[in-house]
Amino acid sequence: MCGIVGYIGKHAAAPVILEGLSRLEYRGYDSAGMAVFDGEKIQIKKSVGRLKVLEELTHGGATMPGSIGIGHTRWATHGAPSDANSHPHYNAEETIAVVHNGIIENYLPLKEKMISKGYRFVSDTDTEVLAHLIDYYYKGNPLEAITKVMHRVQGSYALGIMFAEHPDQIFAVRKDSPLIVGQNEEGCFIASDVPAILKYTRKVYFIENQEVVRLRADHMHFYTVDEEEITKEPVTIEWDANAAEKGGYEHFMLKEMYEQPKTVTDTLSPRIKDQDIVIEELGMSDEEIRAINKIFIVACGSAYHAGVTGKYVIEGIARIPVEVDVASEFRYRDPILEEGTMVVVISQSGETADTLAALRESQQLGHKVLGIVNVVGSSIAREADNVMYTWAGPEIAVATTKAYSAQLIALYLLAMKFGRVRGKLGDTAFHNMLEDLKRLPAQIEMLLANKQRIQRFANRYIGAKDVFFIGRGIDYAISMEGSLKLKEISYIHSEAYAAGELKHGTISLIEEGTLVAAVATQDGLFKKALSNMVEVKARGAFVLAVTNEGNTDIEKAADYVIYIPRTNQYFTNSLAIIPLQLFGYYVAVGKGCDVDKPRNLAKSVTVE
Numbered sequence: 245m246c247g248i249v250g251y252i253g254k255h256a257a258a259p260v261i262l263e264g265l266s267r268l269e270y271r272g273y274d275s276a277g278m279a280v281f282d283g284e285k286i287q288i289k290k291s292v293g294r295l296k297v298l299e300e301l302t303h304g305g306a307t308m309p310g311s312i313g314i315g316h317t318r319w320a321t322h323g324a325p326s327d328a329n330s331h332p333h334y335n336a337e338e339t340i341a342v343v344h345n346g347i348i349e350n351y352l353p354l355k356e357k358m359i360s361k362g363y364r365f366v367s368d369t370d371t372e373v374l375a376h377l378i379d380y381y382y383k384g385n386p387l388e389a390i391t392k393v394m395h396r397v398q399g400s401y402a403l404g405i406m407f408a409e410h411p412d413q414i415f416a417v418r419k420d421s422p423l424i425v426g427q428n429e430e431g432c433f434i435a436s437d438v439p440a441i442l443k444y445t446r447k448v449y450f451i452e453n454q455e456v457v458r459l460r461a462d463h464m465h466f467y468t469v470d471e472e473e474i475t476k477e478p479v480t481i482e483w484d485a486n487a488a489e490k491g492g493y494e495h496f497m498l499k500e501m502y503e504q505p506k507t508v509t510d511t512l513s514p515r516i517k518d519q520d521i522v523i524e525e526l527g528m529s530d531e532e533i534r535a536i537n538k539i540f541i542v543a544c545g546s547a548y549h550a551g552v553t554g555k556y557v558i559e560g561i562a563r564i565p566v567e568v569d570v571a572s573e574f575r576y577r578d579p580i581l582e583e584g585t586m587v588v589v590i591s592q593s594g595e596t597a598d599t600l601a602a603l604r605e606s607q608q609l610g611h612k613v614l615g616i617v618n619v620v621g622s623s624i625a626r627e628a629d630n631v632m633y634t635w636a637g638p639e640i641a642v643a644t645t646k647a648y649s650a651q652l653i654a655l656y657l658l659a660m661k662f663g664r665v666r667g668k669l670g671d672t673a674f675h676n677m678l679e680d681l682k683r684l685p686a687q688i689e690m691l692l693a694n695k696q697r698i699q700r701f702a703n704r705y706i707g708a709k710d711v712f713f714i715g716r717g718i719d720y721a722i723s724m725e726g727s728l729k730l731k732e733i734s735y736i737h738s739e740a741y742a743a744g745e746l747k748h749g750t751i752s753l754i755e756e757g758t759l760v761a762a763v764a765t766q767d768g769l770f771k772k773a774l775s776n777m778v779e780v781k782a783r784g785a786f787v788l789a790v791t792n793e794g795n796t797d798i799e800k801a802a803d804y805v806i807y808i809p810r811t812n813q814y815f816t817n818s819l820a821i822i823p824l825q826l827f828g829y830y831v832a833v834g835k836g837c838d839v840d841k842p843r844n845l846a847k848s849v850t851v852e
Contacts, residue, residue: 265317
């Protein structure tokens with residue numbers, strides 16, 4: 245979603261802000277802007293388009309002197325992308341500047357109230373309401389005005405606020421939208437995410453809900469919404485700053501695909517000890533594991549697709565009923581969580597608004613929640629009762645690859661752990677699975693090395709209008725993620741279907757030359773998958789098949805076959821997804837799409 249960067253210190257603020265915003269471009273945005281206090285007034289520059297437009301407009305920040313400022317990249321919610329709707333927003337006298345991530349749910353009645361009091365609006369955003377509301381309550385004390393506003397507004401927000409009358413201070417505020425602050429010897433920073441300020445400091449503070457931070461050049465103070473000062477401990481960011489760089493790859497997405505063998509290894513290794521699976525962070529005794537009657541997996545997007553695979557794997561190995569919910573539906577359908585229910589929420593960023601809301605809903609109903617997340621210190625990581633980190637490192641490309649692979653591994657480990665403890669997985673089967681898990685990184689590496697063949701095939705489908713992915717069981721889950729990868733970065737209409745449902749309407753969409761990608765890795769369903777391929781081929785489809793080595797019978801039904809190495813039937817997603825990721829990537833590259841920053845999408849969806 246939107247990105248926030250702020251700086252106050254010894255250096256010129258604008259170049260620091262531009263540098264930080266460039267590190268947040270992966271989040272998705274349609275406009276950018278900055279506010280800098282130049283010694284006399286708050287100067288604002290903003291524009292629609294990529295950050296480079298703002299850089300050119302300000303000559304790299306040179307035309308905006310001053311050592312205190314806030315910046316923003318906007319992903320449109322209220323109001324179309326435009327210069328007027330871009331952030332920052334002023335009050336009428338241009339003495340208060342605000343940048344905002346999130347959505348103010350009650351902005352319309354607040355806007356009507358402010359209009360009735362003579363305030364004039366120049367944008368269509370909910371954020372401008374905040375600027376005027378702060379102005380309304382401001383009587384010389386910024387903290388008092390901000391906390392009064394916090395008591396009035398409903399929704400989610402991360403705010404950066406400047407006051408011309410207090411040019412030695414920046415204020416940062418958070419409710420539900422992520423925000424961090426950091427400090428080094430030369431200044432203090434605010435940011436939506438760690439990469440924005442990692443170049444300058446590794447010491448960061450995670451702001452909790454309903455907290456305010458007052459930053460000066462050499463120190464910061466933390467307050468509650470009731471203006472009570474509190475103390476916080478910094479967190480040191482351990483991962484290598486180079487992990488957030490392209491490292492010679494054309495795109496972050498390609499780099500991150502090639503990091504999947506390491507990601508899988510890093511997620512597996514700490515949990516395999518003495519030929520056993522040890523998940524210390526699970527925080528559950530064997531008795532508690534045996535008492536589980538049902539599992540709810542709640543997630544969005546690719547994480548939801550990982551959860552669908554998790555359903556098949558956990559039910560198959562541990563014999564525990566699993567329900568998988570789209571997080572945005574879970575909290576509104578009044579879910580029935582009976583005693584013995586375990587809730588697992590999955591999110592790469594740990595900030596996904598709907599998933600976070602589902603977590604809180606589950607806890608309010610009296611259930612403990614396990615979070616599977618990638619970002620240390622994220623909201624889900626802090627609020628879940630227990631956390632299982634995926635150790636994928638920073639993922640910059642909007643379309644997830646390595647974090648998805650790590651989520652699969654976490655779910656495999658949970659299934660095997662639960663199956664062993666509950667007596668559903670014998671020693672021989674368990675150790676065979678363990679060996680298959682250990683082989684996955686090398687097998688993924690081998691598939692990545694075959695990229696040229698997939699690239700050549702992808703070049704044939706740059707002009708495709710519709711692509712369909714089909715599969716059964718786990719293969720259906722693979723198809724869902726493969727389809728998403730293609731549509732989100734290439735903008736080609738793509739859908740995934742349970743192969744057995746083709747005859748119930750979907751097959752009417754197949755016409756001469758339509759590409760159908762069929763995934764067939766489950767030996768028990770292989771013959772049925774062949775039948776479905778024959779069905780679509782008879783209607784003129786060109787069939788791309790992904791299957792296990794040795795399944796040469798598939799060549800009678802498919803026009804093009806990609807073979808993956810043999811592994812346990814429950815782990816095939818980790819291998820079959822690799823060629824589908826590569827396919828989507830090379831189609832998008834061939835079309836000239838902005839692979840790392842697809843239109844209208846955001847890396848961390850922090851609004852509902």
